[in-house]
Amino acid sequence: MAQSPLIEQLVVALKCLPGVGPKSAQRIAFHLLERDRDGARTLAGALNRASDEVGNCRCCRTLTEDEFCQLCANTQRDRTLLCIVETPSDVAAVEYTASYNGLYFVLMGHLSPLDGIGVEQLGLPLLADRLDQSEVKEVILATNATVEGEATAHYIAEMARGLGVKTTRLAQGVPMGGELEYVDGGTLTHALNGRREM
Amino acid sequence: MAQSPLIEQLVVALKCLPGVGPKSAQRIAFHLLERDRDGARTLAGALNRASDEVGNCRCCRTLTEDEFCQLCANTQRDRTLLCIVETPSDVAAVEYTASYNGLYFVLMGHLSPLDGIGVEQLGLPLLADRLDQSEVKEVILATNATVEGEATAHYIAEMARGLGVKTTRLAQGVPMGGELEYVDGGTLTHALNGRREM
Numbered sequence: 001m002a003q004s005p006l007i008e009q010l011v012v013a014l015k016c017l018p019g020v021g022p023k024s025a026q027r028i029a030f031h032l033l034e035r036d037r038d039g040a041r042t043l044a045g046a047l048n049r050a051s052d053e054v055g056n057c058r059c060c061r062t063l064t065e066d067e068f069c070q071l072c073a074n075t076q077r078d079r080t081l082l083c084i085v086e087t088p089s090d091v092a093a094v095e096y097t098a099s100y101n102g103l104y105f106v107l108m109g110h111l112s113p114l115d116g117i118g119v120e121q122l123g124l125p126l127l128a129d130r131l132d133q134s135e136v137k138e139v140i141l142a143t144n145a146t147v148e149g150e151a152t153a154h155y156i157a158e159m160a161r162g163l164g165v166k167t168t169r170l171a172q173g174v175p176m177g178g179e180l181e182y183v184d185g186g187t188l189t190h191a192l193n194g195r196r197e198m
Numbered sequence: 199m200a201q202s203p204l205i206e207q208l209v210v211a212l213k214c215l216p217g218v219g220p221k222s223a224q225r226i227a228f229h230l231l232e233r234d235r236d237g238a239r240t241l242a243g244a245l246n247r248a249s250d251e252v253g254n255c256r257c258c259r260t261l262t263e264d265e266f267c268q269l270c271a272n273t274q275r276d277r278t279l280l281c282i283v284e285t286p287s288d289v290a291a292v293e294y295t296a297s298y299n300g301l302y303f304v305l306m307g308h309l310s311p312l313d314g315i316g317v318e319q320l321g322l323p324l325l326a327d328r329l330d331q332s333e334v335k336e337v338i339l340a341t342n343a344t345v346e347g348e349a350t351a352h353y354i355a356e357m358a359r360g361l362g363v364k365t366t367r368l369a370q371g372v373p374m375g376g377e378l379e380y381v382d383g384g385t386l387t388h389a390l391n392g393r394r395e396m
Binding site: 003004005006007009010012013014016017018019024026027028029030031032033034036037039040041042043044045046047048049050051053054063064065066069070087088089092108 | 201202203204205207208210211212214215216217222224225226227228229230231232234235237238239240241242243244245246247248249251252261262263264267268285286287290306
């Protein structure tokens with residue numbers, strides 16, 4: 001492609017965005033240069049500032065530029081409930097429901113020994129200290145319902161049991177609006193096993 | 199959302215990208231912060247540099263950081279052919295075919311009086327000078343096959359005729375692999391009117 005080097009560099013750099021391939025990258029580059037240079041400069045500033053300053057909350061490990069994230073610093077939250085999730089996006093998803101008022105602990109991943117992600121990388125020693133010392137009465141395991149998420153949940157459940165803390169797991173079953181005909185067998189098995197009296 | 203301000207600013211800034219809404223913006227922000235801060239910093243640099251330095255080619259008006267773009271500066275290209283397109287992406291699309299060896303003139307839009315885009319904004323006086331003074335023998339009108347693109351093409355065709363330059367328009371017809379059953383009536387009319395002897 002006979003494109004000028006700076007545009008080419010921008011196209012290559014845009015490909016670091018998830019879901020952006022060569023075609024979209026070129027479309028985005030031209031869009032920004034033709035119509036929204038202010039937006040591009042604002043984005044550059046936001047990327048630099050966030051990359052330099054955002055770290056992890058000392059308490060729950062989620063992404064934040066402060067020592068403690070806004071949820072951990074909020075004295076209105078119920079400190080006896082601790083929800084364990086894999087990523088900051090999961091915190092956002094649970095917060096979005098507005099049906100949980102406890103605190104979080106973010107693993108920033110799941111157990112995956114082959115990728116070198118073990119107990120240390122997930123901050124489980126920190127979690128053990130917290131369960132041991134703080135007023136947490138119930139741990140809600142909200143890791144993904146994948147093989148790795150389940151394995152991680154089981155590991156943490158064992159750990160919490162050893163420390164005498166009650167442990168629960170998110171319910172599994174038919175999703176809202178789901179039609180039985182199209183629900184997979186595994187989910188239906190979970191829904192049957194977890195059936196509740198009406 | 200109880201998100202830290204810097205992350206929130208990054209999410210808002212990411213929404214300037216075409217096709218990125220609030221959900222994707224958050225997904226992209228977390229992806230970059232969790233896994234690719236180097237990519238984020240490189241992108242920020244590329245955005246800043248391109249926004250500051252990329253301007254328009256003095257000859258064909260396409261986006262470039264140099265005085266003349268690589269195509270206009272290339273002495274191997276056929277200077278008697280001039281292809282008129284709406285945007286730099288269109289240049290990329292024609293170049294990608296590898297079946298054109300002439301030069302380009304980029305309108306950076308199409309005639310749209312209601313949006314205040316007229317003859318001046320499209321650089322048509324510059325084009326008229328060029329047709330008058332340079333060795334261009336044929337103008338190929340490759341504006342989009344939309345109402346505005348056709349109107350722009352007609353305007354330029356009149357102008358070129360006045361200056362005694364031969365003017366052609368991209369052929370319209372059935373696209374490659376197109377099935378007649380699914381081709382719209384307008385396209386089929388063009389295909390019939392433009393039929394060629396085999």
